[in-house]
Amino acid sequence: MNTLTWIKHHILDYISILVRLIIASYNKVVTSQITVAYLGEPNMSQNYAMKPQAPTPIFKIINEARERLGKTKYKIMVLSGKGGVGKTFISSMLSLALAERGYRVAIFDADIHGSSIPTVLGLENARHYAGPYGIEPVPGPLGVKVVAINMMLDTPDTPIVWRGPLKSRAITELLAKVNWGENDFLIIDLPPGTGDEAITIVQTISDLDGAIVVTAPSILSEVIVAKAINFIIKNNTRLLGIVENMSYFKCPKCGSTYQLLGKSTGEDLAKKYNTRLLAKIPLDPYIGEALDKKKPYLVEYPEGEAAKALRGLADRIVELLASDKNSN
Ligand SMILES: Nc1ncnc2c1ncn2[C@@H]1O[C@H](COP(=O)(O)OP(=O)(O)OP(=O)(O)O)[C@@H](O)[C@H]1O
Numbered sequence: 001m002n003t004l005t006w007i008k009h010h011i012l013d014y015i016s017i018l019v020r021l022i023i024a025s026y027n028k029v030v031t032s033q034i035t036v037a038y039l040g041e042p043n044m045s046q047n048y049a050m051k052p053q054a055p056t057p058i059f060k061i062i063n064e065a066r067e068r069l070g071k072t073k074y075k076i077m078v079l080s081g082k083g084g085v086g087k088t089f090i091s092s093m094l095s096l097a098l099a100e101r102g103y104r105v106a107i108f109d110a111d112i113h114g115s116s117i118p119t120v121l122g123l124e125n126a127r128h129y130a131g132p133y134g135i136e137p138v139p140g141p142l143g144v145k146v147v148a149i150n151m152m153l154d155t156p157d158t159p160i161v162w163r164g165p166l167k168s169r170a171i172t173e174l175l176a177k178v179n180w181g182e183n184d185f186l187i188i189d190l191p192p193g194t195g196d197e198a199i200t201i202v203q204t205i206s207d208l209d210g211a212i213v214v215t216a217p218s219i220l221s222e223v224i225v226a227k228a229i230n231f232i233i234k235n236n237t238r239l240l241g242i243v244e245n246m247s248y249f250k251c252p253k254c255g256s257t258y259q260l261l262g263k264s265t266g267e268d269l270a271k272k273y274n275t276r277l278l279a280k281i282p283l284d285p286y287i288g289e290a291l292d293k294k295k296p297y298l299v300e301y302p303e304g305e306a307a308k309a310l311r312g313l314a315d316r317i318v319e320l321l322a323s324d325k326n327s328n
């Protein structure tokens, strides 16, 4: 067989090898791009054919967050040095009490590891979705817009195992990517203490209108809560006042009140830090019942003892912020 005949016989083999080589090299490029897809960066995980990009600098994300929150009138964070004093309960019920009064309210769950705002508001199985203008808040009871990283996980019990810097970035990115729209109030629920989450919030939202510190009766709370107050003062954030939760129990039969957790300390703390005691919220067994029913307490038991006190708290905050605006 001469050379020409040999090539003719094998031409189909050559073409097939060439096509396979092209496909293989294309697959390699696509696979490498999938590997570098960076969670949280726009378009990277959606469009695998894009070229990898460097992460967006944090200052740009902070600016975006500030811009997105530009149409929210009052931004308030709720914190305490102490765990379990009712920060989440107070912030979620305060948001409902404000919504009852016709205000447009959004709530942000900044407690990455112990997220419980969705549960308290009866939204445990709700999930965020991304719309054309960003991540959409989940519509909660009374139209409150709810945002929580937990509502982006596959299941609510998936643990988040992030260290400080990643947590801070996630909080800032979420604030920057949510389509907040126009609101009268943004309430921010923080985890206990004055760590990464609290620092990230005060740094990202530089125009915070104030902070509410939650305490409960007992000497132990008093000392730890003082740390939160000092954190606020050092960061030049305005301390709106103190809320003493679980303050007393009022017997529904005889009307007598009992200080079940110990002596009230809210007044003394307020005096010491030259601020005000915004409200005393009583212990109310219906709060636990509402949780068991997966319903928000304020809506489920509107006549409850704590519900009345929470509405008083909402009125006090509105009054306080309005008087500031008038005096400016
Ligand atoms: N006034 C109250 N009366 C009865 N139960 C209450 C009251 N306030 C809060 N609770 C209950 O106490 C528990 C702790 O409240 P919550 O989760 O709001 O505290 P927290 O300060 O946010 O806790 P963490 O520090 O873990 O974030 C919850 O089960 C809540 O339902």
Ligand SMILES: [Mg+2]
Pocket (backbone or CB within 6 Å): 087, 088, 089, 111, 114, 116, 190, 191
């Ligand atoms: Mg909490």
